[in-house]
Amino acid sequence: MARRLTDPETGALSPAIGDLHAVGGMGHGTIPQRRLIPLLARLKWTLWKRSFRKNIGKLIGTIFGALYGIGGLVMLAVLLGGAALLLDGAGPDAFGLLMRGLGALLVLGWLVIPLFAFGIDDTLDPRRFATLPRSARELQTGLFAAAAISLPSLFTLLALVIASVCEVLWLLTAAPSGMATVIAAAVLMLPANLLGLALCLLLPRAILAHGATRQSSRRGRELGGVLSLVVMLGAIYGFSLAMQGIEDLDAAMVLGYLRTAVGVLAWTPLGAAFAAPIDIAEGHVLVGLARLVITLAAIALVWLWWRRSVRLALRSALIGDATSGNAKVTALVPRFAPQNALGAAMGRSLRYWRRDARYLASLGVMPVMLLFFTAMGVLSPSQAPMAVGGVVFISGLSSIALSNEIGFDGPAGWVNLTAGIRARDSLLGRVAALAVFTVPFAMLCAIVVPLLVGMGDLIPLVMLGSLGAMMGAWGVSCLVAVTLAYPAAEPGTNPMKDRSSSSANAWIASFAAMFGVWVPQLLAIGLAVWGLIVGSALIQLIAGLVSVVCGALAFWLCLQGAARILDRRYADLFQKVRAFV
Known part of the structure; x- marks a missing residue:
């Protein structure tokens, strides 16, 4: 007390x-x-x-x-x-x-x-x-x-x-x-x-x-915080959709619904x-x-x-909150991962994505935003291109969740520092863990959303563009993570009460990752717009392939640079993030 x-x-x-x-x-x-x-x-x-x-x-x-x-x-x-x-x-x-x-x-x-x-x-x-x-x-x-x-x-x-x-x-x-x-x-x-x-x-x-x-x-409180965030975003997007369509409704009918709800x-x-x-x-x-x-x-x-x-x-x-001792013990390295340092880093990150509310919040926001874009395209045919582009947009943004990976480690980062694991394996394992969750979801949405809005011919472009945007975002996020790391909230924190965004480094890192995602995709975006204007499926396919190539190249270059920086400055970065905010 x-x-x-x-x-x-x-x-x-x-x-x-x-x-x-x-x-x-x-x-x-x-x-x-x-x-x-x-x-x-x-x-x-x-x-x-x-x-x-x-x-x-x-x-x-x-x-x-x-x-x-x-x-x-x-x-x-x-x-x-x-x-x-x-x-x-x-x-x-x-x-x-x-x-x-x-x-x-x-x-x-x-x-x-x-x-x-x-x-x-x-x-x-x-x-x-x-x-x-x-x-x-x-x-x-x-x-x-x-x-x-x-x-x-x-x-x-x-x-x-x-x-x-x-x-x-x-x-x-x-x-x-x-x-x-x-x-x-x-x-x-x-x-x-x-x-x-x-x-x-x-x-x-x-x-x-x-x-x-x-x-x-604690698990229930963490999931409750994530659910609260998802519900709040859903309510905001739902209200936005309602306001967009309210002009098409009869005023007397809206007033009747309002009276019923208030009653x-x-x-x-x-x-x-x-x-x-x-x-x-x-x-x-x-x-x-x-x-x-x-x-x-x-x-x-x-x-x-x-x-x-x-x-x-x-x-x-x-x-106190004593545990029963019946917790299930699983292998650190998943069976489908390589049995080496890379697999260990991937397994650790997979546990984070399954158990940590800070990571779960990033995954929970992704389908809500996509549902909003899809609903806009279904309710208003003129908004269908926005729904299809929203798949690529959300695929790229979902990957910037890695932009503060070092900060999320917090005081536990000393394990990676003292174990002598190569920075490249550590970063690549984190990327692989995120890809396990986001790539299948993005590819499924790249097929379903165009079909829902009547633009099935754009499926190849959307699939390739989403994959290219994610790869480029992985590389940019790794580079931002090792140059602009900042202290994060401790595990179990309600995502809506996270105070880590109050630092200048957090704002700079977020903007750098958000805008850096699209820099490698500028050429592909230009080709895609050209192909859509002239209606050429060949140009659209080329734009998708260019997106994948540029994304993969950006990922490889950024990963190499981030690994060198992390090997050289890991101790300094740990000093910045060793205490939770």
Whole structure:
């Protein structure tokens, strides 16, 4: 506890931590529970302030986040205020639809966004309090109060204040029912909004606490992070596709779908709290009371689940995560690989690609992006060439995952350094491991996607172009990996919470690899465009062959140069990446 929650500069305990030791130390039981709540809130505030020391990036990010938050509040006030003050027949209906929909999106955002990014930090991880003689029941209220100390919590509270003011205006000017229901809705509005805020704070805390228990394995958390990334990208691409096709839809039909979706969400814990006052104001008293019951039941269940997770987290912090000893042992060198140093490097990398979330995220993004390009080509025939070109594009980008291979090794790189393995074998083994996953997938997509969009005659060009782009990308990535290595996040890190990209080397390496992929393919791209314009299958075939030859030549040249650099500078590179960020 003391070691983890100390001042990063002086190493001294914060005043709040000292008080916590007093609360949980020899005087256990003499300090009332009501003192523990402000102590935990003070601890969260102290640690949050100190996290900005010598962290200019976080300070700048927080300032920009606050500016975006203020802009969002202004937009919310204009949107809800305009809907509340409409005097025609659409006014009441528009405001009710907005309040129910935005309320459900607010709770959903608090549930989902912290899992994808950094909206909710885990500063007060329950496991850090395991050495204090305090139960989960005693800690829970204080942890809940501490969860409210954050910028997202502040902006959520301000948003609810704006929504409440606009709701009062709506009740006074455009409420569709009688005075009695209007008064009842006004009285119920504040408690309902506070219940919605409580649910917003509870959901992420309960999920994060569950992730800290032994029941949530490290493997499960890693796969959950990768799945979160894939789902988020899928949602973004799906929204983009919907926006592209929305102009072809009937406005009345879209509004009908929207009403149906909001109506369903209002009967779930996501939207029940914010829909209840609107229902009562519209004269549906029993419906509003039923939704309040749903909200209270959801809060109670999440509270009990959180308490159970905190209790298990406290226990797991003390007894550890011992393994059963039944782990399956497999040969380091796969049977299909050469039984030498090259095969050993390939086998080690294959294990990384199967088990490490940092690598799995790269593989998971590839099919999502390809599905997006394919859907564009299927839904809009004019976008078919983009779908076919997307196969080559994604094949090349998928191979730049090797651009920080040395950094991903981290402190484990000393094994390669001291074993005396040749740099060429080490790099080639890493490339071979990636090729096992990406080449079959790329070749399959090069056949399936052109057939789906009605351009089957381009299959040879797409297959050869994808293979050439991948080979060139392997070589460029190897060269970037040994010249611009940077520290990476440790294994098991959620891909959405990886802070390694904050360094200048990371940005330079990413851009160098991304643009360097296409330099060897410029001649082939020019020939392919020429062949497509004139409709010559022979020129297209020549373009594909040129792509393969240029890619193979770029791979061989870059691999030779990267191997020489790595043999000469491996010790220096290890010093740069030996500590995880």
